[in-house]
Amino acid sequence: MSIITIELLNKIKEHYTLDWLNGTHNFKHWARVFANGQQLSEQQGVNSKVVQLFSVFHDSQRRNEHLDPGHGPRGARLALHLREYLPLTDDEFELLTIACSEHTKSRTHDVISVQACFDSDRLDLWRIGVKPDPEFLCTPMGKLPATIEAAYERSINKISENPFGIVGSQFETVVV
Numbered sequence: 001m002s003i004i005t006i007e008l009l010n011k012i013k014e015h016y017t018l019d020w021l022n023g024t025h026n027f028k029h030w031a032r033v034f035a036n037g038q039q040l041s042e043q044q045g046v047n048s049k050v051v052q053l054f055s056v057f058h059d060s061q062r063r064n065e066h067l068d069p070g071h072g073p074r075g076a077r078l079a080l081h082l083r084e085y086l087p088l089t090d091d092e093f094e095l096l097t098i099a100c101s102e103h104t105k106s107r108t109h110d111v112i113s114v115q116a117c118f119d120s121d122r123l124d125l126w127r128i129g130v131k132p133d134p135e136f137l138c139t140p141m142g143k144l145p146a147t148i149e150a151a152y153e154r155s156i157n158k159i160s161e162n163p164f165g166i167v168g169s170q171f172e173t174v175v176v
């Protein structure tokens, strides 16, 4: 079940300074990261809530579409700013903070939920024409050829009819 709400997405959008409709790090990327994460959350021990929220925060504070090494920690700070909207325990929130902060600088992490966050993002490298390398994926499912192929299919198709698990007609209010 999705814990991403229209209200939360609109709050995040208020803080997003890049092009909402275009670009390689906008909500369409987030929606694919969400879908990748849903699949990866089938693995034992993965906290789906953390992976879902990672999808909408990890690139939310980018200041450009190129090199921006501080965007992960800034995304984590936005999550803290919007903490009241996040149905997470303190331990879960800590994992979300780690995943956002570390997603550009750590190859992997001891906790599988954080690994699944990293994989969900890296599997969408397809969007820039880069095939994800299993060596840089962390979870057993993430490394599977079928998972990498499924992520490719997501990258070439329109985002799903219910992005982030939200009914499409409701989601339209966030897109515009």
Ligand SMILES: [Fe+2]
Pocket (backbone or CB within 6 Å): 058, 059, 071, 103, 104
């Ligand atoms: Fe990022």
Ligand SMILES: [Fe+2]
Pocket (backbone or CB within 6 Å): 025, 029, 033, 058, 059, 121
């Ligand atoms: Fe990303």
